[in-house]
Amino acid sequence: AQSVTQLDSQVPVFEEAPVELRCNYSSSVSVYLFWYVQYPNQGLQLLLKYLSGSTLVKGINGFEAEFNKSQTSFHLRKPSVHISDTAEYFCAGLNQAGTALIFGKGTTLSVSS
Amino acid sequence: NAGVTQTPKFQVLKTGQSMTLQCAQDMNHNSMYWYRQDPGMGLRLIYYSASEGTTDKGEVPNGYNVSRLNKREFSLRLESAAPSQTSVYFCASSELIEQFFGPGTRLTVL
Numbered sequence: 353a354q355s356v357t358q359l360d361s362q363v364p365v366f367e368e369a370p371v372e373l374r375c376n377y378s379s380s381v382s383v384y385l386f387w388y389v390q391y392p393n394q395g396l397q398l399l400l401k402y403l404s405g406s407t408l409v410k411g412i413n414g415f416e417a418e419f420n421k422s423q424t425s426f427h428l429r430k431p432s433v434h435i436s437d438t439a440e441y442f443c444a445g446l447n448q449a450g451t452a453l454i455f456g457k458g459t460t461l462s463v464s465s
Numbered sequence: 466n467a468g469v470t471q472t473p474k475f476q477v478l479k480t481g482q483s484m485t486l487q488c489a490q491d492m493n494h495n496s497m498y499w500y501r502q503d504p505g506m507g508l509r510l511i512y513y514s515a516s517e518g519t520t521d522k523g524e525v526p527n528g529y530n531v532s533r534l535n536k537r538e539f540s541l542r543l544e545s546a547a548p549s550q551t552s553v554y555f556c557a558s559s560e561l562i563e564q565f566f567g568p569g570t571r572l573t574v575l
Contacts, residue, residue, distance in 0.1 A: 361505070384562050395555060396508075396566040403562060442507060446562060451515060452498060452523060453564055455507035 354380045356445050358456035365463055367435055373428040373459045375443030381454055384446035385426040387417055390458075391439045399441070402426060413437070438463045467491055469567035471556050477573045478546045486541040486570050488556030496559045497539035499523075499531060501552040502569070508555060514539055546574045 359374040377385065384403055388396040400411025407419040417428045426443060443456040472487045490497065495516045500508040500523075510523030514533040528550060530542045539558075543550060551574045557564040 358507075386563070388566075395568040398563065398565075401563060444508075450562075451496075451521070452510045452513050453508075455500075455509070457505055457507040 356454050356456040358459045360459050362460045367465050368432045370431050371433050375426045377445045381445035386444045387428050388442045389439050433463045435463050471567040475571050483544050489538045490558040494558040494560045498557040499541045500555045548574050
């Protein structure tokens with residue numbers, strides 16, 4: 353089955369601490385991978401994407417992700433988080449048919465002072 | 466550019482009522498999608514349209530119908546709403562791979 357798994361449903365961190373949000377995809381998902389962020393009561397905004405090339409992908413707001421084909425992972429990282437990073441983060445992969453995104457269930461990042 | 470717009474933003478229905486959620490995009494994209502978002506479930510695809518005149522079922526199509534009115538517009542219809550359809554509905558569009566999302570419609574079915 354095609355699936356994207358976000359390993360943590362909630363991640364609480366303190367401001368200025370580093371954070372990693374983990375995502376694994378099944379081998380039947382394509383290697384077109386995305387991270388989206390959703391702030392409260394808003395739509396989804398693209399943080400970054402991996403389509404090909406360098407396995408380290410840089411996105412907006414200081415986030416980056418590393419594509420690891422052998423471990424079928426696409427973890428999201430930020431070296432120092434801010435209160436404003438509090439949001440829900442979704443990992444997604446394009447299905448093999450190329451017709452739609454398969455989403456993980458989301459990780460709620462809560463940043464406190 | 467407005468991107469992807471959705472109407473209405475909020476809606477409350479009674480069980481058995483019908484309604485249509487509207488979506489429009491101004492990016493000249495060929496593909497459009499409808500997702501629903503439920504707590505702890507992520508986003509699940511309801512229907513998609515790869516091009517004007519075509520529609521296909523996604524993961525959770527039961528209880529929904531769609532119409533790709535033209536290249537810009539893709540509507541989602543609930544013929545007889547049920548409480549299980551209480552959700553946040555997102556429309557998206559894409560040309561190649563990246564999808565662009567609308568702001569969502571929050572629907573409550575009582």
